[in-house]
Amino acid sequence: MTRPIVLNAGDGSLVWDAPDGGSPVWRHFGPTVAVDSLPLLAETRGPASYSLDEDVPLSVAPVSGLGWFGPELLRISRNGSALPVAFTSCEIAESQNAVTLRHRDEIAGVELRQVFEVAGTAYVCRNSLHNAGAEPFTVEWLASALLPLTATAREILSWRGRHNAELVECREAMPQQTWAREVRRGISGHGGPGGVYVLDEGATLHTGTVRALQLPWSGDNRIAIERDDEGFWTLSAGALLQPGK
Structure with missing residues (x-):
């Protein structure tokens, strides 16, 4: 049962x-x-x-x-x-x-x-x-985590950057296929440690539903959001393993 x-x-x-x-x-x-x-x-x-x-x-x-x-x-x-x-x-x-x-x-x-x-x-x-x-x-x-995201998700908030322009905020619509953020430097990059926010429709700094993920790993890593055929998404994160590592 x-x-x-x-x-x-x-x-x-x-x-x-x-x-x-x-x-x-x-x-x-x-x-x-x-x-x-x-x-x-x-x-x-x-x-x-x-x-x-x-x-x-x-x-x-x-x-x-x-x-x-x-x-x-x-x-x-x-x-x-x-x-x-x-x-x-x-x-x-x-x-x-x-x-x-x-x-x-x-x-x-x-x-x-x-x-x-x-x-x-x-x-x-x-x-x-x-x-x-x-x-x-x-x-x-x-994957350290593989989680479901509902069809009410509307926006991805993440960060990227370069020297003297770190942690630039990026806002993107939910993907029709796959969204991925990979770090291959061996350490956290100028976008900061691996993390992402997923905002539901109408979510702001003060109200609404937001799902956040933080990967506590300073080496190469991958965070991905993939759309499913049924109209929802999956959120995954883990260490990006290189051959022989």
Whole structure:
């Protein structure tokens, strides 16, 4: 039976639907919400034309090749070839201030540990991989966070710059395809540390809904916002790993 998982911080809520044994799927990321007012995600998603036989919404640990066509949380390889990952089990541990998830792929020998933790009025997201098999694998990409953005999002606020002209504010409309900010200097650039604000319709300095992300990593990094075929977006951030690093 599917059940809700809720983590509240300040005026915000993270909500997931957790099926028995499977990875939770995203239900809500935004202002505080009464869970009783949210129907199960499966009840809101009818079949679409030319869709897959089984619905594949955004989970907390999306991977490629299993019906999800958006950005992937992780990408790994073994002996120079892509290593497909299919998490078949997920252990969930809940407390008042944190939710910890342990996803496991017994065949690939991969374990993913995710932590969503309350930090004052914000959340800290941490993802880590563990090799539970006999052979090593190479991590090509592991997002520190991959979050849903609603169709009400309207504007991206970020920064760029150069010497003596640092932290120039950039305001851009939500992308029709993909928006990305990459740092390849090995350290934070003149645009400051990796971070972004996403503003809902009508949001200002004093009112409205704004979702903010800060990546606490001073090396090469990537933040991306990608539009989904269904009209919403995903927000991801992580260390930009160079070959051999």
